[in-house]
Amino acid sequence: MNKLELIQALKYATDLSNSEAAAVVDLFFNRMADALAKGNRVEIRGLCSFFVKEYEGYTGRNPKTGKSVKIKPKKLPFFKAGKELKERVDG
Structure with a gap:
């Protein structure tokens, strides 16, 4: 939908x-x-919750060149299904 x-x-x-x-x-x-x-945090009882995870910066690697790259700290939204939703989907 x-x-x-x-x-x-x-x-x-x-x-x-x-x-x-x-x-x-x-x-x-x-x-x-x-x-x-x-x-x-946003919580919809019986359905799901949304929250923000914070990640520290780290040193990554460019897969094409192999060079080290600094990755900045970031925040990402996450979704977590509620128990009732999981049961409903599982059948």
């Missing part, structure tokens, strides 16, 4: 117009992204 399909599903499940459903979906995802950008 992509974003447009989610908007359509929300529209048909409620009495919202297409633009109202799109606004709800956009608001939801924008707030999640804002929270993650601030380093906060």
